[in-house]
Amino acid sequence: MTFAAPWILALGFIAAAAPVVVHWLTRPRPVKLHLSTLRFVRDAVQQRRAAHRLRDFIILALRTLAILLFAAAFAGPRWGTPALIADSDGDAVRVVMLDVSQSMGAVDGTTTVFQKARSVADKYLQYRPGLRTNLILVGARPAAVFDNVSTNFKALREELAAIDVQPQQIDVQAGLELAARQLAPKDAQDKRRRELIVISDFQRANWGSTTFDSLPEKTKIQLESVASAKPLANLAVVRANCRTLGARRDRLQVEVVVGNYSSAGREGAVEITLGDAVYPISSTFPPQEATLLTQEVPAPAAGWLWGNVRLVDADDALAADDSRPLVFQLRGQPKYAILSQPSDRRQITSSQLLGYGLAPESNDEATSLRLEEVEPSRLDNQSLHDVDLIAIDHCGKLNPDQIGLLAKQIRLGCPVLYVTGEAIDAANLDALAAESQIKLPVRLAPPLAGTNRHDLQLAATDTAVAPFSTFGDSLPSLIDQLSFAGGLSASSANSAGKDERIRAIYQDGTPAIIVARSSSGGSLAILNMDLAKSNIWKTGALVPILDELIQELLATDAHEQVYLSGEPLVARIKTTGAAQTLQIVDETKAADSTTDLGELIDDGDAVLWQWDAAEKPGIYRVENQGETLFAAAVALPAEESDLATVPADVVRDRLAAGYEVAYNASGKQTDTQQDLWKWFTIGAVMCLLLEVVALLAFRT
Amino acid sequence: MSVARASRFLDRRALAGLAHMRFSTSHRVEGSYSGRHQSRQQGGAGEFVDFREYSGGEDLRRLDWKVMARTGKAFVRLHQEETNLVCTLAIDGSSSMDFAGNGSSGRGSSTSGSKLEYAQYLSTALAYIIGLGQDQVGLAVLGEKLTEHLPPGGAPQHLSLVIDQIEKVQTQPVTRCSDALGDLFERTNRRGVLLLLSDFLMEDLEETFAALRRFRHRRLEVIALHLVHPDEESLPETGTFRFIGLENEGSLDCTPSEIRGIYQERFSAYLTMVRQMALAAGCDYRRISTSQSYLESLGGFLVERTG
The missing domain is CATH 2.60.40.1710 (Subtilisin-like superfamily)
Structure with missing residues (x-):
């Protein structure tokens, strides 16, 4: 409760002492009188004193209270927290930030949180002389109704009435930065009062790390929380994906x-x-x-x-x-390309063993469909088209073009399995890793002269790590049987201790299997061995090891085609057709829908689908004459499902520290009750009546 | 009867109306001289009252020979001896007796109209009347101790002394009376009448009546004259007062209108209690309001005594 004229209340407090003073000043001056029966007077006084004291206290209290109530009534009492944003005169710039994210669509009783927010926002978009206002709808991409603050309140209210919840996640910081631009002073002479009203449910997931530092100094921030007073129960599908x-x-x-x-x-x-x-x-x-x-x-x-x-x-x-x-x-079924030099077929080669390991079907025809041998000299984009994995074994020296082509494939998501059976592979690997921006845990180098790399045994390996998890507890006995030969030496040891990229290591310390990834998602696996000289294919372990390794490598390209609504959608679609021949289809809408679904742009051997903002969740496909070339699932951001809110003190005291902040929880009515003086007056009169009643009661 | 010096409390003209009245008692007393009052002695010189069968050892001079001759049985004649009355006037000398009502300007400034003054008038008149009856009168002033004691005497000079002493009585701020009564008891050796004039506003009320009970055990008649000032019975009507105790009781500010009812209840209960304690102690109790003329009070008292 506040008072329009607190000084009157202060005077009232001083006046409250008046009854006491009057009582003291007007108390009867006693006449001295000798009395022989003083003891009876004393007894009587003692008996009456308790009652009289009670009477005096009640009378004095009621009288004092009456004065205080009168003073309070004259002081202009107003109920409720004093609004930080008052409808006072003077020039002011006001920006209303309205949260339109999906969480605002939560049902709270018979209404939605957003409907409450709309009514709160409407209150701040009322005309007042000297006030310029703008409305920012804060979703994934905050947008202001006007480019600058305006006096067109009607248009702002109409926009407010038309807007609804967007299936998006709120970008608070972007909204605040937009508000900061709107509130920024035009020049040094611009001394207008600056007010920011934030109307949101203040979701913990979105507001937890927000700061208001970008706002101009002396900005008054009114935080209007429209979140439900009690936690709302919500159940949500936050992820749905498929994998092979x-x-x-x-x-x-x-x-x-x-x-x-x-x-x-x-x-x-x-x-x-x-x-x-x-x-x-x-x-x-x-x-x-x-x-x-x-x-x-x-x-x-x-x-x-x-x-x-x-x-x-x-x-x-x-x-x-x-x-x-x-x-x-x-x-x-995945298709593999084995890049290797042609070899003498009279004896089994490492690349042949690799082929058998990758496509162990007994049917040669089926194998030929999945496996293609590519000579390094014939390596080009066409030869690697539609290949899921490139295996390299005994490929000889690769020139920079070939390295560049392979690196491009890695960057595009096609994993490479490199079997390092020759000394030249060290140079190839160095170049490939550098070109594809993959950092290997160790640098592999040709074995030193005189070094015999045969009868290599694997060191004890974790059974839970791919590609050995298939073997389980029988892995130690398998390792005892395995004997490897060939491969490269490690020129620089990993000083950081155990590296999870090195999946297996020989007893001499050189790595046996490495799986490395680039930051863009490309994968490069290295089998540091000569398969033909090793007995891994004889023990039957080659196929399951390769199966698990390939499965891990291919898993990277089976990424979830999920885009978030409200966020930009960019997809590169491999197709030989031109962009004009393709069509974007919204699965949830009719074909003649005019909704903007983005645009398709030719990008070399592919088509780029660019959509500034996927408007609503659903399935969107790019098809060519009925054939689906690409499909995207546009889903609601999972963060919007958690309706937990940031505590008021965190928002007020920590996130908006340094500013003059007021927090109004649950959209409570902040209108101050102005007619309280009537009740105070009635209370004062009641006190006086009670005083009379008390006097009569004690008299009787 | 002549009194050597006139006391301001002795108004012979006013007492002339009561001169024919005598202070008497129904109890048998022990006097020094023959008088109007029945003596506890039943000798042969007094008025015949009865016969009694002779028992061995009795004085043969009281044997009624004529009756013996007629009846053959020996009877002795019983005569009631009459003697003078020995009366001790005990005046309460505590400060509460100074109370002269609300019109008094204060303690010590004047005792005009005080209970003590009333007691002095009354006791002076009683002493005068007792003297007129040829009885002996003594005086005891009760303070912390027995501050003044004149044994009973019948001589006019003694009476003058008693009246003179009554005039000189001064109060003391004491709240106890029993010790003084104890002293008086020890100095009293003859049966007679003890007339106590007091307001009975004392702390040792029970001890006081216990002391009076001892007088009664010695077969003295004890008369308690309870002096009550009308302003003691009810407090002033309006205003606020600082009541100051007369016996070093301190002071108390209050508005009498607030406590009048309770005060009157308590004071009335106290008066009743004093009366009951007096009667229980075998005392003759009489409450005297000082609003009444002492002559009227004395007349009524004497009439009542005479029966």
Whole structure:
């Protein structure tokens, strides 16, 4: 409660002492009188004293209270926290930041959080002389209604009435920076008052690390939280993806992560729709945890596969996150290209063994479909087209063009498996690693002269690490049987201790298997051995080891084709067709929909799909004459599902430290109650009446 | 009867109306001289009252020979001897007796209209009347101790001395009376009457009546004259007062209107208690309001005594 004229209240406090002073000043001056029966007077006084003291206290208290209430009534009492943003006169620049992210669509009782936010925002968009205002709708890409602050309040309110929740994640910092630009003084003479009103649910996931430092100094910040007073229970599908099982990609595993953002565990069911098939999964979702659900399904024919994961009867605060699109490109059985020099076929070669390990089918025709031998001299883009993995063995010296081509393939996501059977491979690897920006854990070098690299034994290896996890507990006995030869020496030892990129190591300290990745996602695996001179193929361990290794390498290109709504979508589509022949299809809309779905641009041997912002979740495909070339699942950002809010004191005291900040929780009405003086006056009169009643009561 | 010096408390003209009245007692007393009052002695010189069968050892001079001749049985004649009254006037000399009502300007400034003055008038008149009856009168002034004691005497000079001493009585700020009564008891050796004039505003009320009970055990008649000032019975109507105790009781500020009811209840209960304690101790109790003329009070008292 505040007072319009606190000095009157101060006077009231002084006046409250008046009854005491008056009582003291007007108390009767006693007449001295000798009395023989003083003891009876004393007894009587003692008996009456308690009652009289009570009476005096009540009378004095009521009288004092009456004066205080009168003073309070005259002081202009107002109920509620004094608004930081007052409708006072004077020039001011006001920016209203309205959170339009998906979490604002949460249902709170009979209304949504956003509807509350809209009514709060409307209050700040009312005309007042000298006030210039702008409205910033803060989603993934904050946007101001006007380029600059304006006096067109009507247009702002109309925009406010038209706007709705966007299926996006809020970019708070971008919004604040936009607001800072709007609030920035025009020049040194610009002394207008600056007000920033932030209306949001202040989600912890989005506001936890926000700072208001970009705002101009002396900006008054009014934080209006419209989040529900009690935590809202929400269940959400926060991730849905598909991955192949096995190097031959003959099985699929759908992985669904369901987050339970509530204080109680729930039973629930998830329905996975993939193509024409529907797979229901029932599970228990513990509170405040993300539960991983998996469903293994048979792999259909190669091609794009899309579907949806939906929570059945979720009945939660936010319905928008109860389903999530799912897209997967099933590439079919992987195709390999083995880059090696032609060799004498009379005896088994290392590249042949590598081919058998990669495609161990007994059917030569099937093998030839999956495996292509490429001579280094014939290496070009065409020879590597549609290849899932490039295996290199005994390729001789590679020239820079070839290295560049291989590095490009690595950068584009095609992994390379390099078998270092020759000394020249050290130079090739150096160049390839440098060109593809892959940092190897050790530098491999040709063996020193006189060094015999044969009968090499593997050192003890962790059984849980690929590519040996298949063997389990039988790995030690397998290692005892294995004998390797060839390969390169390590010219520089890894001084950082055990490196997880080195999957196996020989007893002499040189690495046997290395799996390295670039920051862009390219993979390069090195088998530091000559397969033909080693007995790994004789023990039968080559196929499972390669299977697990290839599976790991190919897993990198089976990435989830999920884009976040509100975020830019950029995809490179490998196609030989021109961009004009392609069409973007929104699976959830009619074909004649005029919604902007981005544009397709020719980019050399591919087409680039650029979409400034995927507007809403769903499946979007790029097709050429009915054939799907690319599919993207645009999903809601998972951060919007957690409706937990940042504590008020954190927002007020830590995030917005240094500014004059007021925090109003749960969209409470900040209008101060102006007619309190009536109640204070009534209270004062009541006190006086009570005083009379008390006097009468004590008299009787 | 002549009194050597006139006391300001002795108004012979006013007492002339009461001169025919005598202070009497129904109890048997022990006097030094023959008088109007029944003596506890039943000798042969007094008025015949009865016969009693002779028992061995008795004085043969009291044997009624005529009755013996007629009846053949020996009877002795019983005569009631009459003697003079021995009366001791005990005046409460505590400071509370100085109370002269609300109109008094204060303690010590004047005792006009005080309870002590009233007691002095009353006791002077009583002594005068007792003297007129040829009885002996003594004086005891009760303070912390027995501050003044004149044994009973019948001579006019003694009476003058008593009246003179009554005039000179001064109060003391004491709250106890029993010790003085104890002293008086030890100095009293004859049966008679002890007339105590007091307001009974003392702390040792029980001990005081215990002391009076001892007088009663010695077969003295004890008369308690309870002097009550009208301003003691009710407090002033309006205003706020600082009441100052007369017996070093300190002071107390209060508004009488707030406590009048309770005060009156308590004071009335106290008066009742004093009366009951006096009667329980075998005393003759009489409450005298100082608003009444002492002559009226004395007349009524004497009439009552005479029966």
